[in-house]
Amino acid sequence: MVKVGYLGPKGTFTNIAVDALFQSDQTVSFRTIPECLDAVNRGDVGLAVVPVENAIEGTVSMTIDYLIHQVDLPIIAEVVVPITQHVLVHPDFKGDVGEIEHVYSHSHAIAQCHQFIHKEMPGVEVHYSASTGEAAANVKEMKGQHAAIGNALAAEEYGLRILRQNVHDYDNNHTRFVVVQKEQAPVEMKDHEVKQQKTTLMVTLPSDRAGALHQVLSAFAWRKMNLSKIESRPMKTGLGNYFFIIDVNQSYDSVLFPALQQELQAIGCQTKILGTYPCFEVESQAVHKM
Numbered sequence: 001m002v003k004v005g006y007l008g009p010k011g012t013f014t015n016i017a018v019d020a021l022f023q024s025d026q027t028v029s030f031r032t033i034p035e036c037l038d039a040v041n042r043g044d045v046g047l048a049v050v051p052v053e054n055a056i057e058g059t060v061s062m063t064i065d066y067l068i069h070q071v072d073l074p075i076i077a078e079v080v081v082p083i084t085q086h087v088l089v090h091p092d093f094k095g096d097v098g099e100i101e102h103v104y105s106h107s108h109a110i111a112q113c114h115q116f117i118h119k120e121m122p123g124v125e126v127h128y129s130a131s132t133g134e135a136a137a138n139v140k141e142m143k144g145q146h147a148a149i150g151n152a153l154a155a156e157e158y159g160l161r162i163l164r165q166n167v168h169d170y171d172n173n174h175t176r177f178v179v180v181q182k183e184q185a186p187v188e189m190k191d192h193e194v195k196q197q198k199t200t201l202m203v204t205l206p207s208d209r210a211g212a213l214h215q216v217l218s219a220f221a222w223r224k225m226n227l228s229k230i231e232s233r234p235m236k237t238g239l240g241n242y243f244f245i246i247d248v249n250q251s252y253d254s255v256l257f258p259a260l261q262q263e264l265q266a267i268g269c270q271t272k273i274l275g276t277y278p279c280f281e282v283e284s285q286a287v288h289k290m
């Protein structure tokens with residue numbers, strides 16, 4: 001059975017995403033996103049599931065940048081997971097949220113709860129962890145005024161108590177995760193309704209050409225190709241050098257896409273298809289009370 005790497009340890013949101021698509025006995029956890037993607041690249045695992053975008057905090061730049069600059073791994077699926085952040089404490093901690101002196105979590109999770117932390121935990125010292133799961137595992141080992149921000153699965157996994165539920169600052173908090181693969185091989189996933197087909201492209205504009213982005217967008221527009229995301233990221237070659245990541249709401253087809261790429265090449269752009277894939281969604285997780 002093909003092994004699937006994910007950003008672990010157990011109890012991360014990526015764990016929820018990977019469990020939604022794959023059997024738990026085929027999953028292998030890694031501590032960081034680069035470790036996870038390197039493992040697929042080396043062939044240690046067949047696939048990996050990593051976070052790519054959050055509704056509150058935006059792009060997970062580590063994932064996008066690693067997929068562009070470090071490894072060449074096509075995206076083969078996307079799954080959107082509802083994100084509910086809770087304050088998790090050691091079961092022996094009897095105080096209230098305002099008494100917590102140290103809070104631990106992944107930088108994205110902390111960012112999703114900035115207002116809550118600012119208002120309800122004034123003066124708390126924030127510590128960044130590699131994942132929400134790692135933060136929860138650490139808090140279980142500490143006595144005193146420590147808390148993690150994470151999900152109900154982590155509370156259950158590490159025997160923590162949910163002191164305050166739903167502390168993310170905005171409703172409709174969701175994160176998109178992508179599944180990447182190195183070798184093209186048939187992949188078995190759990191059954192889900194396909195919500196959408198998408199194709200992701202990377203487009204590099206010619207330098208210093210007036211109207212280049214307008215021309216790029218026109219090439220999609222007159223073909224009636226519906227875009228769901230366009231984002232610029234630094235090329236890392238110098239100030240002002242950017243490429244664009246563009247999500248198109250349709251699967252790759254051998255007529256429209258090659259013609260589009262030819263047209264973009266003719267105006268001096270470089271293009272690369274990063275994947276064409278089905279998109280799935282996961283239902284909200286029930287809150288586990290301890």
Ligand SMILES: O=C(O)C(=O)C[C@]1(C(=O)O)C=C[C@@H](O)C=C1
Binds near residue numbers: 130
């Ligand atoms: O730390 C985790 O639980 C993760 O799966 C990572 C991650 C992220 O990178 O955005 C995933 C979903 C949430 O948005 C918060 C953290």
